[in-house]
Amino acid sequence: xxxxxxxxxxxxxxxxxxxxxxxxxxxxxxxxxxxxxxxxxxxxxxxxxxxxxxxxxxxxxxxxxxxxxxxxxxxxxxxxxxxxxxxxxxxxxxxxxxxxxxxxxxxxxxxxxxxxxxxxxxxxxxxxxxxxxxxxxxxxxxxxxxxxxxxxxxxxxxxxxxxxxxxxxxxx
Amino acid sequence: xxxxxxxxxxxxxxxxxxxxxxxxxxxxxxxxxxxxxxxxxxxxxxxxxxxxxxxxxxxxxxxxxxxxxxxxxxxxxxxxxxxxxxxxxxxxxxxxxxxxxxxxxxxxxxxxxxxxxxxxxxxxxxxxxxxxxxxxxxxxxxxxxxxxxxxxxxxxxxxxxxxxxxxxxxxxxxxxxxxxxxxxxxxxxxxxxxxxxxxxxxxxxxxxxxxxxxxxxxxxxxxxxxxxxxxxxxxxxxxxxxxxxxxxxxxxxxxxxxxxxxxxxxxxxxxxxxxxxxxxxxxxxxxxxxxxxxxxxxxxxxxxxxxxxxxxxxxxxxxxxxxxxxxxxxxxxxxxxxxxxxxxxxxxxxxxxxxxxxxxxxxxxxxxxxxxxxxxxxxxxxxxxxxxxxxxxxxxxxxxxxxxxxxxxxxxxxxxxxxxxxxxxxxxxxxxxxxxxxxxxxxxxxxxxxxxxxxxxxxxxxxxxxxxxxxxxxxxxxxxxxxxxxxxxxxxxxxxxxxxxxxxxxxxxxxxxxxxxxxxxxxxxxxxxxxxxxxxxxxxxxxxxxxxxxxxxxxxxxxxxxxxxxxxxxxxxxxxxxxxxxxxxxxxxxxxxxxxxxxxxxxxxxxxxxxxxxxxxxx
Numbered sequence: 001x002x003x004x005x006x007x008x009x010x011x012x013x014x015x016x017x018x019x020x021x022x023x024x025x026x027x028x029x030x031x032x033x034x035x036x037x038x039x040x041x042x043x044x045x046x047x048x049x050x051x052x053x054x055x056x057x058x059x060x061x062x063x064x065x066x067x068x069x070x071x072x073x074x075x076x077x078x079x080x081x082x083x084x085x086x087x088x089x090x091x092x093x094x095x096x097x098x099x100x101x102x103x104x105x106x107x108x109x110x111x112x113x114x115x116x117x118x119x120x121x122x123x124x125x126x127x128x129x130x131x132x133x134x135x136x137x138x139x140x141x142x143x144x145x146x147x148x149x150x151x152x153x154x155x156x157x158x159x160x161x162x163x164x165x166x167x168x169x170x171x172x
Numbered sequence: 173x174x175x176x177x178x179x180x181x182x183x184x185x186x187x188x189x190x191x192x193x194x195x196x197x198x199x200x201x202x203x204x205x206x207x208x209x210x211x212x213x214x215x216x217x218x219x220x221x222x223x224x225x226x227x228x229x230x231x232x233x234x235x236x237x238x239x240x241x242x243x244x245x246x247x248x249x250x251x252x253x254x255x256x257x258x259x260x261x262x263x264x265x266x267x268x269x270x271x272x273x274x275x276x277x278x279x280x281x282x283x284x285x286x287x288x289x290x291x292x293x294x295x296x297x298x299x300x301x302x303x304x305x306x307x308x309x310x311x312x313x314x315x316x317x318x319x320x321x322x323x324x325x326x327x328x329x330x331x332x333x334x335x336x337x338x339x340x341x342x343x344x345x346x347x348x349x350x351x352x353x354x355x356x357x358x359x360x361x362x363x364x365x366x367x368x369x370x371x372x373x374x375x376x377x378x379x380x381x382x383x384x385x386x387x388x389x390x391x392x393x394x395x396x397x398x399x400x401x402x403x404x405x406x407x408x409x410x411x412x413x414x415x416x417x418x419x420x421x422x423x424x425x426x427x428x429x430x431x432x433x434x435x436x437x438x439x440x441x442x443x444x445x446x447x448x449x450x451x452x453x454x455x456x457x458x459x460x461x462x463x464x465x466x467x468x469x470x471x472x473x474x475x476x477x478x479x480x481x482x483x484x485x486x487x488x489x490x491x492x493x494x495x496x497x498x499x500x501x502x503x504x505x506x507x508x509x510x511x512x513x514x515x516x517x518x519x520x521x522x523x524x525x526x527x528x529x530x531x532x533x534x535x536x537x538x539x540x541x542x543x544x545x546x547x548x549x550x551x552x553x554x555x556x557x558x559x560x561x562x563x564x565x566x567x568x569x570x571x572x573x574x575x576x577x578x579x580x581x582x583x584x585x586x587x588x589x590x591x592x593x594x595x596x597x598x599x600x601x602x603x604x605x606x607x608x609x610x611x612x613x614x615x616x617x618x619x620x621x622x623x624x625x626x627x628x629x630x631x632x633x634x635x636x637x638x639x640x641x642x643x644x645x646x647x648x649x650x651x652x653x654x655x656x657x658x659x660x661x662x663x664x665x666x667x668x669x670x671x672x673x674x675x676x677x678x679x680x681x682x683x684x685x686x687x688x689x690x691x692x693x694x695x696x697x698x699x700x701x702x703x704x705x706x707x708x709x710x711x712x713x714x715x716x717x718x719x720x721x722x723x724x725x726x727x728x729x730x731x732x733x734x735x736x737x738x739x740x741x742x743x744x745x746x747x748x749x750x751x752x753x754x755x756x757x758x759x760x761x762x763x764x765x766x767x768x769x770x771x772x773x774x775x776x777x778x779x780x781x782x783x784x785x786x787x788x789x790x791x
Contacts, residue, residue, distance in 0.1 A: 001779045011783075029396045029562075029564075031783075032396075033396070033560065037652040042713065043721065044763075044771070045764045047771040050772050054775050059588075062589065063588065
């Protein structure tokens with residue numbers, strides 16, 4: 001194992017989108033229990049530096065693996081197809097129409113119940129997109145299709161952040 | 173030649189005495205020191221049996237200071253020379269204080285940098301005042317154990333920003349303490365609570381102290397304390413309720429407090445009445461202003477009306493943190509209360525109402541933070557029997573840099589696990605631009621003006637290119653203390669600049685050195701003696717650490733590697749026996765460099781151990 005091992009190798013997990021979150025968390029705790037700087041607080045400087053590097057690396061991998069969108073994008077990249085979200089924003093017309101319809105219903109929502117309804121719809125679509133992404137990566141091994149799903153999920157996450165802000169507004 | 177002695181694997185690597193490591197809760201109102209003795213964490217009392225040290229420092233014209241209860245007693249008669257609640261001023265500039273805050277002391281009128289007080293003993297910074305408190309607790313601990321302290325864990329509010337954390341660490345250094353780690357107060361409290369009750373699950377820690385409010389969500393799993401999310405307000409606490417209650421009483425009595433001493437007297441009376449109202453429905457509010465004593469009856473309802481806006485602010489923060497962490501309120505297995513202000517029944521009721529369950533109150537809310545810090549200090553010192561305690565904490569506030577138009581580009585998001593390192597590329601704005609100014613900020617808002625400015629530095633020597641062609645990689649590293657360092661590098665030319673963020677509101681290394689000299693009244697010789705002593709202590713630590721490492725993992729080394737490391741260790745041992753500080757440091761560097769690969773191999777073995785038995789068959 002070295003610092004350049006990929007996230008899945010580092011965590012001893014198969015290179016798949018489907019992932020058991022409880023298992024990921026348990027592995028992170030086991031890894032940090034070995035490498036965290038607190039374990040080397042009384043050690044020599046070389047050991048303290050190495051611990052810092054490894055603990056940073058474990059946290060970085062953990063945060064990427066724990067987030068479905070980042071995990072999906074990472075798998076695309078490992079599969080040779082970078083998502084390139086910044087310069088590749090072309091989305092199917094139907095997807096964009098749905099996004100606009102969501103934004104309109106969020107703008108028009110005047111009550112907590114209406115915002116909650118929009119949120120449920122968004123969460124349902126997000127769940128479906130995760131399932132499609134898992135199928136593209138784990139079953140069909142198609143990074144091109146997976147990259148398209150990841151880009152769609154990025155739109156959905158931006159919308160989810162707007163929904164969160166509206167919910168926060170109601171809660172004060 | 174004397175060789176390093178190596179014990180049998182599995183037996184104690186070094187028959188060294190137990191290291192004395194303590195936890196210090198440096199609080200707004202009072203401070204405590206605790207230690208683990210015979211496996212039990214306990215707060216250390218002073219000679220009179222009191223564990224709480226009021227966080228008050230009284231300066232005299234002859235340079236003497238008194239700290240604690242005696243200082244607090246002087247707070248009314250000599251307000252400008254008696255500094256209380258100094259924690260609220262750590263890492264803060266004059267611009268951060270409200271108009272009321274500025275009335276309390278004789279501040280040096282300097283708009284740049286941390287606030288400073290003019291006292292009878294000269295100009296003092298909040299760092300120096302805090303160091304007096306820490307030095308008092310250090311003395312208490314050293315007297316208790318009749319031993320030199322190996323190191324300390326000092327707690328800080330989870331919501332303290334980088335400037336406030338750095339100021340706290342500087343204060344500890346100034347007090348002659350070796351800081352093993354800065355730990356967040358709610359996290360420390362959860363250790364004390366979790367270890368004593370063998371708790372597992374998701375816990376919320378609501379910590380309302382004298383001057384700060386924190387809320388943290390933690391997951392506890394077999395000795396691992398993992399912060400899921402944290403939030404707070406580093407300028408909201410019981411002090412604010414006291415001040416508002418005092419204002420209410422003065423208005424009701426038709427009395428005006430016109431001096432700092434009178435305001436202090438009113439606040440002290442308010443605190444006494446507030447505390448009495450935690451157990452009684454009515455209590456007298458008695459205060460002497462302008463030579464006249466007035467008294468009125470205050471009811472719990474009166475206090476609650478005054479406290480309500482403050483408590484509501486805390487609940488709004490709690491709500492936001494729970495939402496941010498994406499957990500449902502009923503997933504929370506328990507709520508731990510910390511801080512003296514949580515004794516108010518009104519606060520307990522508000523927390524109960526929000527979570528829909530009664531908070532846990534079986535630990536003393538004043539002591540729980542110091543007790544947890546003591547456990548962590550014991551573990552960090554590597555003492556046998558300290559257990560497999562591990563804290564996984566987060567950055568409380570996002571960190572970023574200023575980009576064009578006064579906007580913030582966030583590089584490290586709040587609630588990221590620490591330690592962490594994140595890099596991002598930026599480019600030049602103008603053709604031929606050869607320098608770039610990097611302005612580091614902390615906060616959640618999009619405009620630089622709404623965030624806290626932490627530091628500025630410049631990267632020079634960028635090769636002239638057209639605008640947008642250069643690639644400047646900016647790397648933020650946050651260590652396990654939550655302290656930030658920033659590095660900028662131009663990719664094509666390899667030009668680099670870096671800073672360990674010494675916040676604009678902090679103290680420079682030179683200032684810390686100067687204060688060290690002043691505070692110990694040392695001549696240059698004494699400074700040199702101190703430096704030599706420190707080098708000797710450091711080399712002893714290195715040698716002990718190396719012998720434990722060799723005992724644990726020595727077989728990872730080839731015989732030749734091991735022989736060369738042992739030769740360098742012997743060199744260090746010889747240098748350490750002498751009085752040439754430079755030679756000691758050189759020998760330490762040589763030994764440390766030689767163990768670089770060994771350290772990497774050991775880490776690797778740890779990773780393999782962590783994954784052992786966790787292999788998934790298709791990997």
